[in-house]
Amino acid sequence: MIAIVATLRVQDGKGPDLEALFRDLMAKVRANEPGNLAYQLAKSRTEANTYKVLELYKDEAGLEAHRASAHFKAAGPSFGPILAGRPDIEYLDAIV
Numbered sequence: 001m002i003a004i005v006a007t008l009r010v011q012d013g014k015g016p017d018l019e020a021l022f023r024d025l026m027a028k029v030r031a032n033e034p035g036n037l038a039y040q041l042a043k044s045r046t047e048a049n050t051y052k053v054l055e056l057y058k059d060e061a062g063l064e065a066h067r068a069s070a071h072f073k074a075a076g077p078s079f080g081p082i083l084a085g086r087p088d089i090e091y092l093d094a095i096v
Contacts, residue, residue, distance in 0.1 A: 008087050015051075033062065
């Protein structure tokens, strides 16, 4: 399994916009990507304007299907006006 933790920093006051955008994307991922096991947004309790996206895929094919999906590609440009910089993305190998 492949795990991803993406750190997203948003501009002041843009948290609700990110949350709404992610809710829509999350529903599409869960409905259309059988290789995705988890896709969750979490808000930091200690860092203002900071969110984490927690993702889990069955395998590389599941991750590639996510990247190639129309809904993921369509959502990308909508993040630009919300984020305060590029996401920090960490790829992990799930153990158990």
